[in-house]
Amino acid sequence: MGLDVIAAGVVLIGLIAYAMFAGADFGGGVWTALAWGPRARAQREAIFRAMGPVWETNHVWLILIVVTLFTAFPRAFGDLFTALFIPLSIALIGIVFRGAAFAFRHYGSEGGARLPATGLVFSAASILTPLTMGMALGAIAGGHIAIRGGQVVTELYEPWLRPFSIVCGLIAVSICGFLTASYMTTRTTGALREDFRNRGLAASLVLGGLTTVAIPVAYADARPFFDRLASPAPIAVMAAAAAMGVASLVVLWRRWFALAPPVAAGTVALVIAAWGAVQYPYFILPDERIDSVAAEHATLVAFLVSLPIGALILIPSLVLLYYTFSEKTDRPAQGSPPP
């Protein structure tokens, strides 16, 4: 396995981590929008407190993805942002408003001041960002980005405003909702926990439905993707994802709440890993392979050597962070992170 494949693995791991951690934050916005029933306000408050200490650190996974892309795959980075100019711009605006709304609300609530409409902005941005990011991933996997002679030749809307990409966008949103609901079951008690359990069950079914629907849609709209499905590695990972998804339903149904966060995170990791397995060895289906867009050897070496060294500093720091702040958030105490 070459260094280029390892670097591509870093991108995939970054995506999985971003989905597992920041995805839950986006899901917080989804459930803030969908909060209903007698405990709507309590639901929102619990979500907000759970995100407090950690949303910035979760957000850093996105930086890892972007930096890995332009360091190790500079050509693909340029091509992706050219081809997906609009969805990535929308995702970016969503990230900005979501982060700002959260920071402002947080600061405001500590100081007793509050800006109007931050809740609405927060929810809208939390839905828009995973939706457009999912659409962008769908465009990459679906073989909708055409590159000829090093130039992107697809039009502005062509690669991502189509059925397969839209289904991928919806999958991304449901992943976020599913994660948040599952994580919140360990952070709440009583009736509030039941609320999140029911939401987790619903989101799990939606996610299962959408991933199933994605396959016939791919047959109709994303043949390069569909044609690669029927090989051993993708089948194995997809089967594992499906099994894990069923496990997450069982866990929530039987109220084994301690298991809900790891099983939900595992399901999401496997869904994204399945996407990676189908794509391999292509970086952008069907025109750019990993080895044809990777940077030079010296760059890959420097980059890949810096990762474990950085991890030596980061992992103990992260453990300290999560250790310092792990407790329930349905009481007005300081918050705690997703697992």
Place this chain on the structure above:
Amino acid sequence: MGLFDTVTSARALMGMSLAFHISFTAVGIGLPLMLFLAEGIALRTGNEMYREMAKRWTRVAAVLFAVGAVSGTILSFEFGLLWPTFMDFSGAIIGFPFALEGFAFFTEAIFLGIYIYGWERLSPRAHWLCTIPMMVSAAASALFVISANAWMNQPAGFKVVYGKAVNVDPIAAMFNRAMPYEVTHGTLAAYVATGFAVAGVYAVAMLRGHRSEYNKRALVLALAVAAVFTPLQIASGDLSARFLAHRQPEKFAAMEGQFRTERGAPLRIGGFPDPDARETKYAIEIPRLTSILAFENADATVRGLDSFPQDAIPDVRLVHYPFQVMVASGFFMLFVVTWFFGVAWWRKRIDPGRWLLRALVAAAPLGFVAIEAGWFVTEFGRQPWIIWHLMRTDQAATPRAGVAFLLLTFFLVYVALASGLVLLLLRPPGRAARPPEEAADGP
């Protein structure tokens, strides 16, 4: 070059985004040092006033750091959205310091998180110790990011074969010639700006008659930081200018408004460079001083803009004016902080008069003004190149139309962010958090 063509829009958007981001990063670098000092003094002396100071600064640090993180993300996307050709060429060369910066930023975010939420959970000593990784990682972030900008001015660590970069050496690229100068000047600037800005807040309070012990102590602490770093910053500015005179003479000529090559060139203070008349009008000229400052020789020859190919020099007005603003701000800040400590030393007590307080209020934004102006000098002074003497800025932009629309959108985004921040920061603090049952809807 139309007003809203792709290249102009891309430059305007990138410029706006960096101008916005750079102020927050300066606070992100400067405030950890102030927290380290304040909480350290509280631990050492048992004076709770300093702990209170650190607590109040932490709240501000939290929201400013969050906005800095958000605006930094905007920049990482804009590399791809606006400059895909530039990134295609240079990503493999300068991506490495950005990767390291990612780690440094992540470390700062983690420890800031622990710091903000850990007042009651950690021992006072452990809590104070969190400021050390924050300080170190913030300064390291500055080093890594600025090294990439230095590389754009003094590209190193690769060879060009058929328009592609080969034999890439990311370490050599990071430690390019301009890196020590730019990094030092850019990082020290953050401490100066933070010191004066914090001092300004307390100067305002004292002008309004709140001459409490707390306000005085906070003012002295902030100005102590400023007093240490302002002279260092002026010295590093001198070194940077000398470096440019030797290594990037067209940028130096534009800074000084030097059109003609001249032996014993004067230092021009102020003045209006006129590109048509090829001279800088109405400047206060101090004979031979530019030659002395740049080359330590009163008869040294300073190259003028006229001696360079005319399609490869910056617009002198965009470089000379910001340079004057930066230098003037720097010396005014030096003057004010000297005044403050001079009076305090003379009277053996801290009791600044109204005019001194007014001067401190005037100096409060100047650190940031100088940062922005200095950054204008670096960027406009490098034009028309995005990579000096290698790739022109207009060749590096995206082929996509619609950048002007993005520019407009992000202009509104920044207005919203800035007004939200101003509203929040100007509201009087002190009201305790309401219990969640009474809180308004939504985060």
